[in-house]
Structures are given as structure tokens and as C-alpha cells.
Amino acid sequence: MPVPAVCMSPHSLPHSVTLLKHWLVKSEPEAYSWATFVQEDGTAWTGVRNYQARNNLNLMQPGDLVLFYHSVSEKAIVGLAEVAALAIPDATAEAGSPWVAVPLRPVQPLSRAVSLAKLKADARLGELALIRQSRLSVLPVRPEEFDAILELGAE
DNA sequence: GCCAACGTTGGC
DNA sequence: GCCAACGTTGGC
Numbered sequence: 001m002p003v004p005a006v007c008m009s010p011h012s013l014p015h016s017v018t019l020l021k022h023w024l025v026k027s028e029p030e031a032y033s034w035a036t037f038v039q040e041d042g043t044a045w046t047g048v049r050n051y052q053a054r055n056n057l058n059l060m061q062p063g064d065l066v067l068f069y070h071s072v073s074e075k076a077i078v079g080l081a082e083v084a085a086l087a088i089p090d091a092t093a094e095a096g097s098p099w100v101a102v103p104l105r106p107v108q109p110l111s112r113a114v115s116l117a118k119l120k121a122d123a124r125l126g127e128l129a130l131i132r133q134s135r136l137s138v139l140p141v142r143p144e145e146f147d148a149i150l151e152l153g154a155e
Numbered sequence: 156g157c158c159a160a161c162g163t164t165g166g167c
Numbered sequence: 168g169c170c171a172a173c174g175t176t177g178g179c
Contacts, residue, residue: 026165050164050174072165116166135164135173 022146023060024067024077024130025104026137034068034079034109042084042105045138046092049099053138057102058087066104067141067149069130076113077149081106110153124148 025045027033037043048054060066060083068079084103093099119125125148129139141149 028165052174075166133172134166135171137164 021059021061021064022067022141022143023056023064023083024069024139024141025081026069026071026139028072029070029074030072034070034106037068037079037081037104038106038109042081042103044088044091044101044103046090046101048090048101048138049093050137051098053136054098054100056136056138056140057100059140060087060102062086065107065146067146068106070113074113075116077110077119077153078113079106079109080150110150112153114149114152118152119149122148122152 032043045057048057062083062085064083066081066083067077068081069077081104084105087100087102089095090097090099090101092101116130119128120131125131125145127142128145129136129141133139
């Protein structure tokens with residue numbers, strides 16, 4: 001029986017019609033900073049223990065762009081990363097657990113870090129998931145939001 | 156299945 | 168340090 005196209009997962013779509021999505025991941029810079037991320041030339045994004053965040057990790061496609069946010073002490077988006085591969089089991093979790101990790105690699109730092117205050121002040125970002133659901137550590141970003149943020153972070 | 160208690164996250 | 172938001176746990 002054919003599967004209706006509307007129910008197909010992105011995984012089953014040919015690459016040519018796969019829409020690249022945009023995401024944001026959070027890290028406390030004291031725990032794992034952008035500088036370390038660059039120094040290591042990327043990492044598997046482990047340690048996520050929230051089902052909604054995990055669902056987002058599972059939706060990430062290679063090539064998707066990911067904003068790197070420093071939480072708590074800095075509260076700013078500092079860099080741009082890229083999904084390097086589909087989600088894999090999180091090696092830091094118990095075997096057989098539902099937790100996954102996604103390999104990410106750095107693309108480039110933002111010329112200017114974009115602070116949370118600046119994000120909140122921008123009329124284009126009123127619906128930003130980061131603002132509306134501040135506790136979630138892996139969040140989707142809409143294309144127009146993504147463009148606006150890169151613009152704020154440019155030069 | 157409800158809900159109170161509790162723990163965690165993260166902004167302020 | 169406080170507290171709002173929110174997820175989880177466990178008693179009933």
C-alpha cells in the first residue's frame with residue numbers, strides 16, 4: 001500500500017526536495033563553549049535528556065544549520081554550526097535508553113554575538129522558540145527568523 | 156488518571 | 168539568590 005506523501009518522513013524524501021531546517025542548541029559556556037567546539041572541530045551533541053529536545057535532534061538532517069547559543073552566563077548566540085550526520089545513540093546514556101546525540105561541526109562564528117536582549121527586542125523574532133520556550137535546549141528556528149538572526153550577527 | 160511534591164533549567 | 172516554567176515522580 002502506498003504511503004501518502006504527507007506522511008512521509010524527511011528521511012524518506014529524496015535529497016533534492018529535502019528542505020534544510022534551522023535549529024538552535026544551547027550550552028552553558030562554562031560547561032561546553034563555542035571555543036571548545038571549534039577547537040575540537042565539532043562534537044556529538046550529547047547529554048540531552050528531554051523528550052521534546054530529543055525529538056528535535058531526531059529531526060535534524062545533515063546540512064541543517066544550527067545556531068550555537070551560550071546560556072546562563074552569556075545569553076547570546078555566538079556561532080553557526082552544521083549538522084554533520086543523523087542522530088546516533090547517545091554514548092553518554094545508558095545502553096538501550098531513548099537518548100540520542102547529533103554530530104555537529106562548526107561553520108563560523110557570528111561576527112557579533114546576538115544577545116537574548118537583542119533577540120527579544122526584534123519585532124521579527126516575537127515567536128522565536130528560544131524566547132517562548134526558554135527551558136528547551138534544542139529548538140527549531142524558522143527560516144525568516146534564522147535570516148534575521150544572521151543579519152543581526154553580521155559585521 | 157489526577158495532582159501535589161519535587162527537581163531542573165535558565166532568565167532576571 | 169530568587170523564582171517562573173515546566174517536566175517527572177509517585178501516592179491515591
